Amino acid sequence: MSLVVIGTVAFDALETPFGKTDKIIGGAATYIGLSASYSLKPVKLVAVVGDDFPQSDILLLQEHGVDTEGLQIKEGEKSFFWSGKYANDLNSRETLVTELNVLADFDPVLPDSYQDCKYLMLGNLTPQIQRLVIQRLVNRPKLIVMDTMNFWMDIALDELLTTIEMVDVLSINDEEARQLSGEYSLVKAAKKILGMGPKFLIIKKGEHGALLFHKNQIFFAPALPLEEVFDPTGAGDTFAGGFIGHLAATDDISFENMKRAVIHGSAMASFCVEKFGTERLLNLTKEEIAAREKQFGELVRVEETPA
């Protein structure tokens, strides 16, 4: 059931209506790895950082069951850095700084111990690099899940489409689904995107939940109505980590189990947004997670009409 995750490990500086942070640990693979680690360990990480990345943060990942053998540390280089500011409604954000640094010429190296990969999570990255990871695995994984974003649709659409064709599950948000398909209706968008290769499509709608499409089937998972949303950073990645973590741990890729994986991912994401950055993901209990998943069921449960 080996799970391999590729993506960014980075510094983020965040500003929300509720406060701001200095440089804290961030990056897609960080959120995915931490989130998936609650379903199974180890989570085998493929990523790159500079020598400015604190050993304590690497230890933090390891303590949570993230195998960092595939984490390259580039001497004399700096880690990827992203800084962003959220609007008051937390639904849009402005990028203040993007410094690619080590990411500019990232060449993903897979340790031999990663070749047993059965579940592969491609976190948001250049589609060429995502594809390289698939190609560098001797055997095709049982399931490949890919996350991406509008940025690659803007500047590298052909490369993106080539990678999308190779994966089993694509995870994007509603605006990205519209952009990728040219269709406003998400149902029509999903039909087009499922024609591009993936057998499953997840459309993330943030505070409005997530849709899972497969053939002509649609499943909808609400987002939990929360009293406090503090910082949405990493919510989509945390969702993806929970999703593939559940699938890898149960080793069941039926549509029915994917529904449960969507609920689990949604539950993990609902924790993520309660605090800044990765903070809330660092010490969850199995009980807290199970209780939250139960809330998702209760939120939509309707008793059958009495006969």
Place this chain on the structure above:
Amino acid sequence: MSLVVIGTVAFDALETPFGKTDKIIGGAATYIGLSASYSLKPVKLVAVVGDDFPQSDILLLQEHGVDTEGLQIKEGEKSFFWSGKYANDLNSRETLVTELNVLADFDPVLPDSYQDCKYLMLGNLTPQIQRLVIQRLVNRPKLIVMDTMNFWMDIALDELLTTIEMVDVLSINDEEARQLSGEYSLVKAAKKILGMGPKFLIIKKGEHGALLFHKNQIFFAPALPLEEVFDPTGAGDTFAGGFIGHLAATDDISFENMKRAVIHGSAMASFCVEKFGTERLLNLTKEEIAAREKQFGELVRVEETPA
């Protein structure tokens, strides 16, 4: 189980990305009445139009089981007219024309035959007029549901709050809930609004579904992902009509039955948006409605994890 509906009966001229209409029948009470008529008949209407309102449209309402004894026709005056244009995403709209006409001095008259009212639906109108209807009923109805909008929060907040305090269920959209409460989080907003009088609160989120709040309970009904959304006009009113129609027909105001009413209202609204104006509401079958309600159940159904 007598159901009384008050609201506007009007002319609308609509423009969406998919086309535009001349003056067609519209108004909150029209959509509410037509929608509720699929649950029970008659729906007793209280409204006012001018003598420009076609007899054929009044007949249309009557044929669908709407009792128009409480529909005043003002000789020499013109009907309320609203014209609006939707943005490309159909999520925002611009008002082009609002002519109050007969609505400016609407004095709602309740025929004696309406005094058996057990379920009262206050469609969007001046809160003073909504309140007058409650006061003119000799006996307080078993359930009063009120719909309103941000316009009254802007220009008549005190009047609005006085009326809100008198009702059992308030139905508003997410932005209105935020405005009314001053809280961004819908959970916090709901707590504040439930402190203003109503025992139940419905927050409509358009294509993102609807939330029902009661004490510390929350129920969420998704909106059905649709291939074609043609015209959102009247969707909220159609929802409200389906909601109170179901409650009146079943005469059960438990939280559990309110959930079913929300699903039924959502199903009715999902039909409404498929065509311009009231068109799709004019000839639905019980089978179509039941099939659509079933889709709502299937959309969120997850089988229990095998033990």
